[in-house]
Every structure is written in structure tokens, then in C-alpha cells.
Amino acid sequence: MKRSLYLFSLIGVLVGSHGSAHAQVKVVKAVADKVSIDLSGVKTSAGSGEVFRKTLASDLVRSGWFSKAKKGKGTVTLLGTAENRGGALRAEVRVYGSRSQELFLSQVYKGEGTKARLLAHKAADDIVKAIKGVKGIASTHIIMVGTRTQKKELYVCDADGHHLIQLTKDRSVSVKPRWGPKGQKVTYTSYLKGYPDIYLVDIPSGSRTRLSSEPGLNSGAAISPNGKEVALVLSKDGNPELYIKHLASKRLTRITRTKRAAEASPSWSPEGQKMVYVSDQSGKPQLYVVSRNRGRPQRLTSRGVENVAPDWGKKGWIAYACRVGGRYQICIINPNTREIKQITQGNVDFEDPSWAPDGRHIVCSRTEHYRSSVYILDTLGDSPIRLFSHVGDWFSPAWSPN
Amino acid sequence: MRNIHALIIFTICCSLGFTAVGCKKFKVGKKNVESIDGLDGVVIDDLDAFPLDDRIDIDGVSEGESSFDTVYFGYDSAQIQPSERSKIESVAEHLNQNRSGGIAVEGHSDERGSREYNLALGERRALAVRAYLIGLGVDGSRIQTKSMGEEDPVSFGHDEESWGANRRSEFVILY
Numbered sequence: 001m002k003r004s005l006y007l008f009s010l011i012g013v014l015v016g017s018h019g020s021a022h023a024q025v026k027v028v029k030a031v032a033d034k035v036s037i038d039l040s041g042v043k044t045s046a047g048s049g050e051v052f053r054k055t056l057a058s059d060l061v062r063s064g065w066f067s068k069a070k071k072g073k074g075t076v077t078l079l080g081t082a083e084n085r086g087g088a089l090r091a092e093v094r095v096y097g098s099r100s101q102e103l104f105l106s107q108v109y110k111g112e113g114t115k116a117r118l119l120a121h122k123a124a125d126d127i128v129k130a131i132k133g134v135k136g137i138a139s140t141h142i143i144m145v146g147t148r149t150q151k152k153e154l155y156v157c158d159a160d161g162h163h164l165i166q167l168t169k170d171r172s173v174s175v176k177p178r179w180g181p182k183g184q185k186v187t188y189t190s191y192l193k194g195y196p197d198i199y200l201v202d203i204p205s206g207s208r209t210r211l212s213s214e215p216g217l218n219s220g221a222a223i224s225p226n227g228k229e230v231a232l233v234l235s236k237d238g239n240p241e242l243y244i245k246h247l248a249s250k251r252l253t254r255i256t257r258t259k260r261a262a263e264a265s266p267s268w269s270p271e272g273q274k275m276v277y278v279s280d281q282s283g284k285p286q287l288y289v290v291s292r293n294r295g296r297p298q299r300l301t302s303r304g305v306e307n308v309a310p311d312w313g314k315k316g317w318i319a320y321a322c323r324v325g326g327r328y329q330i331c332i333i334n335p336n337t338r339e340i341k342q343i344t345q346g347n348v349d350f351e352d353p354s355w356a357p358d359g360r361h362i363v364c365s366r367t368e369h370y371r372s373s374v375y376i377l378d379t380l381g382d383s384p385i386r387l388f389s390h391v392g393d394w395f396s397p398a399w400s401p402n
Numbered sequence: 403m404r405n406i407h408a409l410i411i412f413t414i415c416c417s418l419g420f421t422a423v424g425c426k427k428f429k430v431g432k433k434n435v436e437s438i439d440g441l442d443g444v445v446i447d448d449l450d451a452f453p454l455d456d457r458i459d460i461d462g463v464s465e466g467e468s469s470f471d472t473v474y475f476g477y478d479s480a481q482i483q484p485s486e487r488s489k490i491e492s493v494a495e496h497l498n499q500n501r502s503g504g505i506a507v508e509g510h511s512d513e514r515g516s517r518e519y520n521l522a523l524g525e526r527r528a529l530a531v532r533a534y535l536i537g538l539g540v541d542g543s544r545i546q547t548k549s550m551g552e553e554d555p556v557s558f559g560h561d562e563e564s565w566g567a568n569r570r571s572e573f574v575i576l577y
Contacts, residue, residue, distance in 0.1 A: 152553070173553045176518050189521070195457065195548055196521065215454035216547050217525040220518055233522060235547065238453045239529060240522040262480075262522035278519050284478065285519050308516035321516065328515075351516065370560055396517060 034067040035131055038074030038098065042082065048089045048113035049082035052120045055160070056093075059124030059138040062160060062385070064360060064378050065131070074098055076131060082116075089113045093123050095130060105130040117162060137356045141400040142363055143167070143177045143186055144374055148392035154188060156203070159356070159376075159399070161388035167201070176265075176352070176396045180223040183400040187211060187221035187230065198232060212245065220265050223247075224272050224292075231255075231266035231275055242266055242277055244292065255294055267312045276300065276310040276318050276335070287320060289335060300335060307331075313355035317379075319343075319362050321351045330364050330377060343377050344384070350375070354398045363387070365395035452533050455543035458504045458576050470496070470573040473531055474566065477512075480526035482534055490531055493573055494538035497545075504544035506574040507531045512565035513552045524549035531571045546576070 037060060044053045060066040069075070077098045082091040089112065095105040107126055109119040118139075125136030137159050146155040146166075152174050154167040168174055170192050177188040186201045198212040198221040212218040216235035223230050230245050234252075240262040242255040256263050261281035268275055273292055278285045282299070287307045290297040301307040306323035313319060313332075322331040322342070328349040333340045344350040348368040355362055362377040366384070372395040374387040387394070471489040475481070482490065497505060509528030511520035528547035536542045557564035 173550075175521065175551070175553070191550075191553075195546075196550075213457075215457045216529070217521060217549050219521050233518075235522075235525045235529060235549075236454050240525050262519070262526050264519040264522040265516065278516070278522075280478070280519075280523075285516070306515065308519050323515075 035065060035076055036069035036074045037066045038069045038071060038077045040071040041077060041079040042093075043080070044082040045084055048084040048116040049091070051116040052082040052089060052091050052109075052123075055117045055120035056123050058160060059121060059136075060127060062376075063124065063128050063136055063138065063358075064380060064382055065128055065134070076104065078127070084113045084116075087113050089116050089119060091119060091123065093127070095127055117158070121158065121160075135358050137358050137361060137399075140357060140402060141183070142374070142387065142397050143179065143400070144365075144394050144397040145174050145177070146390075146392050146394045148390060154186070154201075155394075157388065161386075164388065164390065167203075175219065176398075178222050178398050179400050181225050181227050181401055183402045185223060186398075187223060189219045189221070198230075220277075222266050222268055222275075224268050225270065226272055231268065231277075233263055233266070240264070242275070242290070253294070255290055255292075256297065265309055267310050267318070269312050270314050270316065276312050278308050278310065287318070287333075300333065300338075309352045311354050313359055314357065315359035317355075317359075319353035319355055319364075321353065321364075330362060332362075332379060341379070343379055350377075352396045353377075356399045357401050361399075363397040363399045365397060367395075452529075452536055452542055454547065458506070458544075458546050473527075473571040475527050475569040475571070477565070477569065478523065480523065480530045482530055487534070490534045491538060494535050494540050497535070497540045498538075504546065504576045505535075506546045506548050506576055507535075508554075508572045508574060509547065509549045510554060510556075510568055510570050510572070511552045512568045513555065513560070514565065515552075517551055517553070521549050521551035524551045527569075527571050 080093040091109040121138035124138035128136035143156045157164040175189040200211045214236040220233040242263045264278040266277040287300040288297040310320040317332045321328045330343040353364040366375045372393040473486045507528040509524035557567040
């Protein structure tokens, strides 16, 4: 009963106040059809071989496309071996249609035993690609802000929550990291030099450069899909506005002119021709879309509720945090049809969504009783999964593009 | 530079029809307080009129905890409330009497909502205070803004009392 009342109020806010037929809220419930996979035929040796098997099984379930079948009952069957010899792991994986005996994948994975999880992630993504024809997420990474040391530092981990690494040791405040299009560079805001500046980290080399240190606010940096520009919010001209900075020439192009409003949180469209961002020019923060060529910004989201922290996914849907019933929930909107789907529910706050490269999953923060942790959501209906349970608050996650 | 700012305020004020309130007798300096009062909202809303000057480097610079009163704001608002004006006026008085050094205006928000949006909101609060100071004759190049968003609260509760205490601008003297 409580739930249905809640849904009613949500629809009232999102549809009623918009005053048009565009916005229709659908709450996702259906769980996607899954392929049952029989994993019982994998022979492993103890140690890294067993780590490989367990990680692979977990990855396949987390991909959202598979369910574990009992022995002999799967639609597809996974056979193979994972053995460690002298510190080296050799895994052989074959995937068959259980009835057709059609061979979908036959692959050998070799590496140091300590890389067992990494090799399993690779195998899982290969299997997802071979069976479903889509990109897997097992080999991807999630970057976020964590307070484990009492300060707000950047951390990165595998998409399954393992292998957590502290990336910065600044003893400062780090805000909202975002990945570049190739998954090697990360931009974020830090008070390393006292003021809020934008930094660019090259993950493979660990090198860091200061990308923007204009007077006032430097925040919200998002590298464009072609990697040549960065969208950012600056207040150097007297008010927070959206700009594009060309990385090679350092040239700045001002995009918004809203003397009475603040802009925040730009995110590029997949082809890089548009940006979605937050502006409070209506009195409350809402989403707007603007052409990179400085056309007139179009308001995307409805009046009356607060809509923030957009992330434009590869499949065209924009994920964002919508304030409904006094709570923040994750919604996705199709910017063309304006169809809206609400992904989360409940008496907690879900914020800062970021799309996985599979266009299906979303990582976000979940705050309950003022403690934040990172959760993975499924837009096709699987239950939210907590990324990990390390001590501290964890928030502002971003999913790597590969 | 100050005269340009005064001219801008003068222009805005005239163009928006505030002629009855101090437009003709507008003066630069602390005596124009009455005029600014009459421009309620105008100076603050047109923050664009005061682009930021080069930064005063605060990395390694000694910061003095100022004795100036904290300026408080309403929810989701960067408007200077009438109750807060005298606090900014006393800062202007100090800066106008001491011609060296500068000040950093820190803008803060409460914990609710998007961290990035709160950074922008905190900056607008700091900029609104800066615009008010400039209107009172302070050279804009002496006033830096620094938004902390929701990242540096002074009150750690989760109720209106704490939120109200955190929606603020603080003054930090830079020597």
C-alpha cells in the first residue's frame, strides 16, 4: 500500500506538473530474459585456478545476461580447465549450446596466477559477447570518492568491487571524478592548491596535470567523446557558466549566459554534438540540453521537482537523480521522446548515476541514515547490488568506458 | 575600476527603473549603502557585471581567521537577505580603511542535493557577497571567491538548524 501511494505521488509530480503528454514515468520491474548457463563442467586446481572459476561464475551472473543452471540443465554449457603450474595460470574455456552442441567460444587465457581475476574478467566479457553479442562489463573499472582516511580521496576498483586502490593521497577534498572516452584519463575537482581547480589524471602513468585554475570556481570537467575538448563550469566571468575548453589550444568557448542562474555537471551526448547539464534558471536545478555550437538551450526535465547529476549514456538515454517525495531516485530519460523510467525506489537517496559501457547497468551512490555506499543498478530489473562494504563513505562513482 | 563598477550599477539601476531610489545621488564608497539597499536583488542577480580578477594565491599564504560575522542564506538561494547586509558592510568598511591585502569570500551550502550543484550554489553565494562589497566601494581585485559547496560544514547535524548554519559565506583575510 505504501508503495502504490508513493508511485501515485511520483507520477503526479513528474507528469502532472509538466503539463504535456511527453513525460510518462515507468517503473522498471521486468527482469530481463537470462540465458541459463551450466558451469559445473569446469575443472580447476586449488589456488588461482579456483579464483578464476569463482570470479568467472560471479562475473557471468553480474553481467545480467546469465543465470546459473544446475548440472546438465543449462541452455548453454561451459567446459574447460583452470590450472596453475609454477605460479602461472592456464585456463581453457569452451562454451557450447547444450542441445545444438554449437561451439560459441573456445579460448585459452594465460598469465601469472596473481592475475587470475583479471583473466576471468576477460573470459566473462568474451562469453557475454559470444552468446549475447553485447559488450560485457567485467573488465571495466569504477572510480569514486571515498572517506576511508577521513579525507575525500579518489579510489578505483574493478566492476565487481574487488581490487580497490587509493588513487590520490592529497589530504584535500576531491569532487566528482569522470572518465575520458578511452578510459585512461580522469578529470576531477580538487582543492589541492586551496581553490577548486580541475585536474587531469592519466591512470596508466599516474601523472597528474592541472587542467583549469581560473579565478573562482573550476568544476564539472567532462572530456568530449573525441577527446579534444573538455566541458566545464567556470565562474571567472562573474557567475558560474558552462564553457568548452579546447585541450590543445587552451581556447575557451562560453556556452551559457545565465546571469541569474548557476550551471553544473555537463555530460556529452554520445556523438559529442550536444551536452546535458544542470541549471537553476527556473528557480530549481533542472536538466537542459544545448548544442556544442551554442544553440538555444532546451529544458529537458519537468518543473516542480529537482533533477541533477546527468550522465548521457551510449544508447542515448540520460541517467540523472530526480528528487521525488523528498528523496533522490535514479531516473533515465530518452531526450527525444522524453519518456522517463524510474530505476530506484524506497526511503533512501540514490544520487550521482553513471552508465556502464553496456548501456544497461548504472553505478550510483546510495545514502541511508547519512552513510553513503556505492550500488550497481540494472535498468532491466535485476536487484541493486552493493559494490563493496569497506569502512567509510563512498560516493560520486563513475564507470569506465571500457 | 571602481568607477566602472559604479557606472554599471548605475546603469542597471536606471534601466530597471529604480530611479526613485538613490540613482541620482549614487556615490562610490561606503556612503552608498542606502542606494544599494534600494537595489535589492539587482546587483546580486547581475553577477556577470563583475568578472573575477586574477587570483590571490592562497597556497602558502597566511590566512587570518577573520572576526567578521558569517553571512547566512536561504535554501537554494544566493540572495543577500536584509538581515545580513550590515555584516558585509562592516567588511567593506574594514577593507576601505585598510588599503593593503585582500579577502577570500568562501561560499558554502548545506548537505542536501548534488555536490556539484552545491559547488555552483556556494560560488554564487560568494559572488553575491563580492558584488555587494564592490557596490560598497571595495576594489574587486582584492576579493577572491572560493566555493566549498557542501564539503566543509560547520554544523554536523541533519536538521534545519544545522542546514541553516551551513548555508553561509565566510570571510578569510589574506595578507
